[in-house]
Amino acid sequence: MTQPDPSSALGYWEFLPHTPEKFRQPWDYTILQDHNYLPIQSVLFTRDCFVSRGGMDETLDQLEDWELWLRYGADNHFVFVPKTTSLFRTPADQNERYRRQLLLHQNYHRVKAKFTCQLAAAGAK
Numbered sequence: 001m002t003q004p005d006p007s008s009a010l011g012y013w014e015f016l017p018h019t020p021e022k023f024r025q026p027w028d029y030t031i032l033q034d035h036n037y038l039p040i041q042s043v044l045f046t047r048d049c050f051v052s053r054g055g056m057d058e059t060l061d062q063l064e065d066w067e068l069w070l071r072y073g074a075d076n077h078f079v080f081v082p083k084t085t086s087l088f089r090t091p092a093d094q095n096e097r098y099r100r101q102l103l104l105h106q107n108y109h110r111v112k113a114k115f116t117c118q119l120a121a122a123g124a125k
Contacts, residue, residue: 017087027078033115036066038078041086045072057114062107070115074122 022037031037053071056064091097 017084019084024082026080027073029073032066032069032073036063036069038065038069039086039088040065041088043069043078045078049076060107060111062103063111067111067115071118074119 023039023042025031025037049072056068058064060067091100
C-alpha cells in the first residue's frame with residue numbers, strides 16, 4: 001500500500017506488497033466470463049495465441065485486458081502459479097481510485113456484451 005508522504009524524497013510511503021485473495025485462484029473460465037481476476041501484468045501466453053486470436057482491442061479504453069483474456073481463454077487453459085510475479089501501485093487519492101473504478105464499472109457491460117456477441121458469432125460459423 002502506498003500513502004502520500006510530503007516529507008519523503010519519493011513523495012510516498014510504501015508498505016510490504018499484498019496480493020488480494022481474489023487474485024490468488026486457479027484458472028476458471030466460468031469465473032473469468034463474469035469478471036476479470038487476472039492482473040494484466042501477470043499472464044504469459046504463447047505467440048501462437050496472439051497470432052490466432054489477435055491483440056488488444058484498441059477501441060476499448062478500459063477492460064481491454066479482460067476482453068483479451070476472454071478471447072485467449074476460450075478453448076485454452078491457463079495455469080495458476082501461486083507466486084507474486086509483479087507489483088503495481090494505485091493512487092493514494094481516494095477520489096482518483098473511485099474515478100478509475102467508476103470507469104471500469106461503466107464499461108463492464110459494454111465489454112461483456114461485446115464478448116457475448118463474438119461468442120454467438122463463433123457458434124454460428
